[in-house]
Amino acid sequence: MADAVLRLNDVRRLFDVSAPWLARILSGTGPRMLKAVDGVTFEIARGETFALVGESGCGKSTVARLVVGLYEPSSGSIEIDGTDIASLKTRKAQAPVRRRVQMVFQDPYASLNPRWRVKDIIAEPIRTHGLIRGEAAIRARVDELLRQVSLTPADGDKYPHAFSGGQRQRISIARALASEPEFLVLDEPTSALDVSVQAQILNLMKDLQRRLGLTYLFISHNLAVIYHVSDKVGVMYLGRLVEVAAKADLFARPQHPYTRLLLDTVPDLAMTGRERVAVRGEVPNPIDPPSGCAFHPRCPFANERCKTERPSLLAAGGNMVACHAVQEGRLPPWGGAA
Amino acid sequence: MAVDVRAGVVRRAWDTDLAYSFRNSPVAVISAIVTLVLILGSLFAPWVAPHNPFDLSTISLIDAFDPPQWIEGGSPDFPLGTDEQGRDVLSAILFGGRISLGVGLFSTIFAVVLGVTAGLIAGWRGGVIDAFIMRVADVQLSFPAILVALLIDGIVRSTLPHDEQDQIAMLVLVGSIGLSGWVQFARLVRGSTLVERNKEYVQAARVIGVHPIRIVVTHVLPNVLTPVLVVATIYFAFAIITEATLSFLGVGVPPTEPSLGTLIRVGNGYLFSGEWWITVFPAVTLAALVLSVNLLGDWVRDALNPRLQ
Numbered sequence: 343m344a345d346a347v348l349r350l351n352d353v354r355r356l357f358d359v360s361a362p363w364l365a366r367i368l369s370g371t372g373p374r375m376l377k378a379v380d381g382v383t384f385e386i387a388r389g390e391t392f393a394l395v396g397e398s399g400c401g402k403s404t405v406a407r408l409v410v411g412l413y414e415p416s417s418g419s420i421e422i423d424g425t426d427i428a429s430l431k432t433r434k435a436q437a438p439v440r441r442r443v444q445m446v447f448q449d450p451y452a453s454l455n456p457r458w459r460v461k462d463i464i465a466e467p468i469r470t471h472g473l474i475r476g477e478a479a480i481r482a483r484v485d486e487l488l489r490q491v492s493l494t495p496a497d498g499d500k501y502p503h504a505f506s507g508g509q510r511q512r513i514s515i516a517r518a519l520a521s522e523p524e525f526l527v528l529d530e531p532t533s534a535l536d537v538s539v540q541a542q543i544l545n546l547m548k549d550l551q552r553r554l555g556l557t558y559l560f561i562s563h564n565l566a567v568i569y570h571v572s573d574k575v576g577v578m579y580l581g582r583l584v585e586v587a588a589k590a591d592l593f594a595r596p597q598h599p600y601t602r603l604l605l606d607t608v609p610d611l612a613m614t615g616r617e618r619v620a621v622r623g624e625v626p627n628p629i630d631p632p633s634g635c636a637f638h639p640r641c642p643f644a645n646e647r648c649k650t651e652r653p654s655l656l657a658a659g660g661n662m663v664a665c666h667a668v669q670e671g672r673l674p675p676w677g678g679a680a
Numbered sequence: 681m682a683v684d685v686r687a688g689v690v691r692r693a694w695d696t697d698l699a700y701s702f703r704n705s706p707v708a709v710i711s712a713i714v715t716l717v718l719i720l721g722s723l724f725a726p727w728v729a730p731h732n733p734f735d736l737s738t739i740s741l742i743d744a745f746d747p748p749q750w751i752e753g754g755s756p757d758f759p760l761g762t763d764e765q766g767r768d769v770l771s772a773i774l775f776g777g778r779i780s781l782g783v784g785l786f787s788t789i790f791a792v793v794l795g796v797t798a799g800l801i802a803g804w805r806g807g808v809i810d811a812f813i814m815r816v817a818d819v820q821l822s823f824p825a826i827l828v829a830l831l832i833d834g835i836v837r838s839t840l841p842h843d844e845q846d847q848i849a850m851l852v853l854v855g856s857i858g859l860s861g862w863v864q865f866a867r868l869v870r871g872s873t874l875v876e877r878n879k880e881y882v883q884a885a886r887v888i889g890v891h892p893i894r895i896v897v898t899h900v901l902p903n904v905l906t907p908v909l910v911v912a913t914i915y916f917a918f919a920i921i922t923e924a925t926l927s928f929l930g931v932g933v934p935p936t937e938p939s940l941g942t943l944i945r946v947g948n949g950y951l952f953s954g955e956w957w958i959t960v961f962p963a964v965t966l967a968a969l970v971l972s973v974n975l976l977g978d979w980v981r982d983a984l985n986p987r988l989q
Contacts, residue, residue: 410887433889440889448781453880467888517919521888 346385346421347525348409348443355379355404359629376629378580379405383419385654386574391551391558393572393589395565395604397625401581402561403448406529409559410445411436422525438666439471441471444518448530450510460513461498464488467521473635487516491546506538515546525557532567544571565608569593577601579638580628587599587661595676597663599641602676635666643667689961699982708979711972713790713864718969722777729771730757736939740828745955761957763943764950769957772943773965779939780966783853784920790858791919795865797902803864803873814870817863825860829922832856833931846934851934857922861915868911870902906984913977924966940966 359364360373378526379401384552385430386392394402407413408420411427420427422439444467447453454463464484467473474480485495491512502510511531518526528547532540548571568575568589575592577585577600585598596602623640626632635653638644645666653664667673686897691697702708719804721728731738734980743766747754754761760769802813820828833856837845845852875901876882919938928948936940940962947959 412883412886424979433891437889440887445887447880447884449880451882455881455899455903466885470888470890517888519883635882659764 343660347388347423348379348559349385349421349424350382350405350409351419351421353379353382353405353408353415353420355401355408355413356416370503372605374629377409377581377631378628379415380631381429382578382583383418384576384582384583384586385560386525386557388557389551389555393560393568393575394578395568395575396578397563399625399628400578401628402563402578403529404581405578406445406527406561408528410443411440427634433468437471441467441521441526443527443559444523445527445529446511446514446518446531449455450507450514451534453514454510456502458501459498460500460502460505460622462489463502463513464498464516464520467517471521472505483520484516487520490519490550491516503641506539507535508543511535512546513520513544515543515550519550524555525559527559527561529561530563531560533562533564540567547571555560565604574591577604580631581627582636583655583662583664584637585661585663585665586655591660595657595659595661595678597661597668598637598665599643599667599673600637603640635664641667643673698836698983700737704978705979705983706974711975711979714968714972715976718777718965718972719781721774722781725771725774725778729774730759731768731771733767733772733775741766746951747955748957749819760961761955763947764955764959769943769961772938773940775963776938776940776943777965777969778961778968779850779933779937780920780923780941782924783850783857783933783939783988784916786856787854787919787923788912788916789856790863791915792908795857795862796869796908798862798901799871800873800896800904804877804892805872808987810870813866813921817866820860821863826917826922826925828860829856829926830929830931832859835924838902839932846936849933853923853926857919857926857963860922861950864911865908866916868907869904872907873900874902876900894933910981910984911975913980914974917977920966920973921970940969 346439351503355378357376357378358373359376361371365403366373382401382405384392394405396402404413408415415428422443424649425439426437427439430439432514432567443448454460461481461484464487465480468480468483481498484498488495488497493509493516497509497513502513505513514531523620531547532543535543544567547558551558558571560568560571572589575587576583576672577598579600585592585596585601587597592601593605596605626636626639632639632649635641635644638648641648647666651666653666653669655664656661656669657663658665658668663669686878702712726732734738738870743755743758743762744764746758746762746766748761748769749756749759751761753768758770760773762768763772797818798813802810802846833852837851840848881893882899885899886892887899890898923939924941927939928945930945932941933939935946938946943962944959944966947955947957947962950958
């Protein structure tokens, strides 16, 4: 695709979880690395919503933090609008690119400074990047942003504790929009909210996307939310992408055994009375991931090749899938009992 | 109009949880009154005190060793009696309180500024810088604070010519007491900074692209200051005691401009020859001041603790 806003190229991020140096010498163990993100490649086209889904600890939040620059990749490259972030060395050089990528965080109770007034919280990106000069002009822009997220300008004079979780998330969104970004990273923006408020926030996001032409990277573990907002979905397992597909294809014809397992766990009226396949096992420890395909200890279709050779993301039936069984055609079609 | 606004502010201050908790704590009210009386009396000593103990023309040796006025031989001119030079004890206490409070206040400010800065740097940067600052703090903490203050005081005095010492005695005291107290503020702030640094509002500021120094000053600092306020109140009382101890030991302010500690030391010599008032009244004042500031500090700590509400 020519017009990719974001492109990740074989991005890896390791975390050093070694014991202290002295303890390591005494016990004779080497350094231990946690592979939070292990070779992830994808791109997001302009105006599209790309969703990352996976269980806790699969590295989806780490991907979000890598994209907005809270973490540096250990290897691989992240391109925003065709510019490799790593090639911009200083904070000053990165500022124009960073301004265009903003983030909405998961916990609306922790993501707003409790000692700042809402108008100052929202104005922070404007002041930091010097986008608007003059207090009156800044206030006017803050009022406009507040209206954009369905709050009133009078709310700007209050402190965050005066607001509910949903309203706080609206403030968070207004702050993210203040620097006029074209790309938003949404890290589970609704998982801390009441179900009744979730839909409001999701619809607000879709509405803003349409009006402002935004591109979203949407992180969630909730398949229903993903079905509601996304255009394309990436399924992550243990730091790797196992399947990437358009939303309709993924939900209608999931290819990877793990994607099927995820979809199987969603309660569904049509399934009433059907025997449910229990999920086997747990996510392995990312410090010491299984050899070959990381999913093989839990996979009903695993064979010797899966235990030794790591599958790569290849096209299969319209989706991109990393699975030997899919490539070899030994997977039963979706729909019947797996 | 302006009056309305001001009345509104008072009204709102009166209605806060903090004001409510204050009104319902007799200990806090009494200690606040005692502290306020002593602070105002000292601050306005030149107008409140019956005499100026530093004005040599008004003191007369004939008045020396007068007892308090309610005792046989006392004079209404000197309500709490006089010392060996004929100086009014009440006036000396009020003027001495200025020095005690001044040293206490400025050494607390010094310790807070130093400790908060060190704590913020250690907590924010982490790694080697954190380890270095906190090990220095640990080493200093293993010595009693009074010993550290005495040590710094002694070193500065021995490196300075004798005739300059009296002029900068206050400065040396503030410096040594402040340096002996930064550790507890540094530990406190480092701990809170480690917590705040990982909160999402700090990460949000980083994503926006705010300069790290600005993040620390505008985001982290306001959120770690509440516990600092509590410890600072208690440290203020401790600083006054330390100043009095140093002055009592003779390394504090000179006798020509006595603080409460100096007054206690000078009077101590006459305690067993019958002139008890010279040392007892400054000592009672010091005890009352330190006790009420401490009780006030305890109240602030409880009132600001969300878990106790």
